[in-house]
Amino acid sequence: MNHEDFDDLVADLQQYVDAKDLEDFSEYSLSLSKNPFHLGVLPESKTVFTSSMKSSCDDDITWYLDISEGRITQAFYDLQGCATSGIAASQTAKMIDGISVQDARQINAQDVLLALGKFPKANHHCAVWAVKSMNLALDLYEKAQRQKTTLNLEGPRIYNLFPRLFGQISKWKDHLTHIKEMGFNWIYVNPLNNVGFSGSLYSIKDYFTMNPIFAQSVEDQKTWTSFQTFIEQCHENGIKVMVDLVINHTAVDMVQEHPTWYKMKWIVKKKQSDAIVMFYDKDEKPSSKKYPEDEFRIVWDVANAYAVNPDNTKELQIWGDLAEIDFNSPDYSEIESYFCRFLDFNLKMGVDGFRCDAAYQVPTPIWRKFISYVKNNYPNAVFWAETLGATMDQYLEVEKAGMDFITTSVKWWDFTAPWCLEQYNAFRKFAPSVSFPENHDTPRFAWETGGRKDTQIFCYLFSAFFSAGVMITSGYEFGFQKKTDVVNTTPEDWGPKKFDISQDIALINEFKKQWGCLNEDGPIKQFEYNNQGILLLQKSSMMEDQKMFLIYNKDWEISNPIYIPDLKYYLDFNTPIYQLTLLGAKMLVTEPCLNRSLKPNEYLLYVQNKY
Missing domain, CATH: 3.20.20.80 (Glycosidases)
Known part of the structure; x- marks a missing residue:
């Protein structure tokens, strides 16, 4: 077979495959598989909100949303999965790119499938997954906004x-x-x-x-x-x-006034002392075989608030002055x-x-x-x-x-x-x-x-x-x-x-x-250190545009040495690092190497802003 015949065969095979694909997919869907929209990692931005999620078929998608003043200015995604997942994610990214968060929240899997046209019914779950995972990133954005506006x-x-x-x-x-x-x-x-x-x-x-x-x-x-x-x-x-x-719960004193408000249980009591031994739900009435009548009595009554000892399920902590509300x-x-x-x-x-x-x-x-x-x-x-x-x-x-x-x-x-x-x-x-x-x-x-x-x-x-x-x-x-x-x-x-x-x-x-x-409750990361007496902790803002680094001698009795060749390992923005004191001092760190001894309970604080 010469080269021309081979090329013709390849072209015929591709035409056959395309024709078979068109039985299940629209031309538009197939175009997204060949030229996906915004596949990749979003360039660094102070407003990026990221979420990762695995689908039921074990595909993995990560969303990168750049959100400014309530609008998704860019929507990127990264995918480890099949072609149908990629098509659904690509269409979702295309639909939310440039629109408000509020409008993005209105988009559902059916909207994505409608936009794609023909799409295999067996893979409709890919659209559900793409929209659901995208919403996780929006959740993070809205929680950050709620923290800011409320507080x-x-x-x-x-x-x-x-x-x-x-x-x-x-x-x-x-x-x-x-x-x-x-x-x-x-x-x-x-x-x-x-x-x-x-x-x-x-x-x-x-x-x-x-x-x-x-x-x-x-x-x-x-x-x-x-x-x-x-x-x-x-x-x-x-x-x-x-x-x-x-x-x-309320005080048991309220039971007489509102007898129908409370949880009722079978209560096992010792006859001699009237001490409560155990509580049982209505369909679990204990037998006299387990609790002989000469030693115990079993009554149907309002249950006190109680907790079971996880180490000994036969042991109860009972608050006899409390009665539990039955919602x-x-x-x-x-x-x-x-x-x-x-x-x-x-x-x-x-x-x-x-x-x-x-x-x-x-x-x-x-x-x-x-x-x-x-x-x-x-x-x-x-x-x-x-x-x-x-x-x-x-x-x-x-x-x-x-x-x-x-x-x-x-x-x-x-x-x-x-x-x-x-x-x-x-x-x-x-x-x-x-x-x-x-x-x-x-x-x-x-x-x-x-x-x-x-x-x-x-x-x-x-x-x-x-x-x-x-x-x-x-x-x-x-x-x-x-x-x-x-x-x-x-x-x-x-x-x-x-x-x-x-x-x-x-x-x-x-x-x-x-x-x-x-x-804020931004990410906190603990770093390993060869001296167990030293704590290294980094806390970031929700948008991860500010980091604070705590070095602490957690030993309250002895001093501990600390050697850090370069603070930029822990504060890695390409911006100045400052040491802080509670008195308000903010001192520029000109020498990133730290080599000193910390007294018992002594700490150091550093901060760095991304911008």
Whole structure:
């Protein structure tokens, strides 16, 4: 066969293949497979939003979207997969390139298939995947925008005013100057509602009546005038107010008034002591064989709030003063109406936000209803989910509810184990977080450290560095060592002061305000170092146009050497690097090699901007 015959054969074969392809694809679809639109990596841009996603057939697509002022100025994609996936992704990129984010959100898989014309039905899932993966990048953009518009680039710096330490609300105004001077822009107050027999702040028996220990009078218990006045005083000082929203349980004292609101279970009790042994759902009634009648009795009754010990499933932690709300109750409309009235009650007093107690124990649709109900009339109201102890699945459910903030577990990190950053970088995609060195449920940090002032300062700084939001519990600034107690704490427990780091907290709060990456939950990366006593941590802004680098001697007892040949390895923009101090100094780094010793608990901070 000569060359001309061979070329003719190849041409005939290509014509045959093209003809067969046209049985399944339109000419336009085939043109995209040969000349794809914007296949590749988007050139560096300060507004790039990137997402990766695998399809059901294990293809992998990565989107690079350049978004400016709500418009997709460029849409690129990179693909590891089959030709049909490439065609669908190429058409999606072409459709969203140059349009607004809002319009891009309206595009669905059917729109892509319609534009492609003829396309194999067996591969329609490629269009679904292309659109779904593109929307993940838009999610990141919208979350970054939400952080900026809602927070005005300033993360919440929260002072937890633990009410049992302060007593009557009429006296709280005396502490406002101190709180303001430390630079806090939020005050969070634990429940002020009237409580049940246990006296616990979280065992609420009447949401609309104030706990008498905080009220000025019987009349004030009903009107909440003193609290409304305090909120006004906070606002005059530029401080917003957040209250606890406890809706997963109430005091058992409320059961008699609303018997159909609560979860019912089979309760196994010991006959002799009446102690609860176990709870069972309706269709799991335990047998007398397992629980002999001479030792146990089994009753169908309202269940207390409880938790099962994961290490021993036969062991329960039972809160006998609490009863769990049943959001599947036939009378759910009454429950919803009650808590909507409570939300209104707070918002009309001027409350700016809600800390959602044990948020992951309340069904997502319930949260969605309440959040939507509030934000339709109060769009700037903030919802902070208390999520400590939640699983990844529970975090995913809470995220779907539209919470503005979640809670981190960094307080328990040893600055070494990988779990903390793995958790942070996974959960930060859902909502920005709030960190703290202690809260009202934990031991006092000053007690845990034996009253060390230097670690008290650093651990607040680290919490402020780690998350968009930061919180302390009242008394942290003075090194209080007695744990707060939701039942027994009184104003007499104020003190003694171990030290006063109020000025240090003020410096840290001012420092946090100045740097965008510290007011966002951008990526955090830990670098390995040959000395286990040294922590190297890099935090970026959401748009990754600012990086802050922390070097910390995590050994609180001995000095540790640090040698870094070139800081540009960790701060790799082609722009100047600056060393920072909390006093506001910003010193240009002219020698990128660092070789020195860090004292116990000593740290260094560096920053670099991309532009």
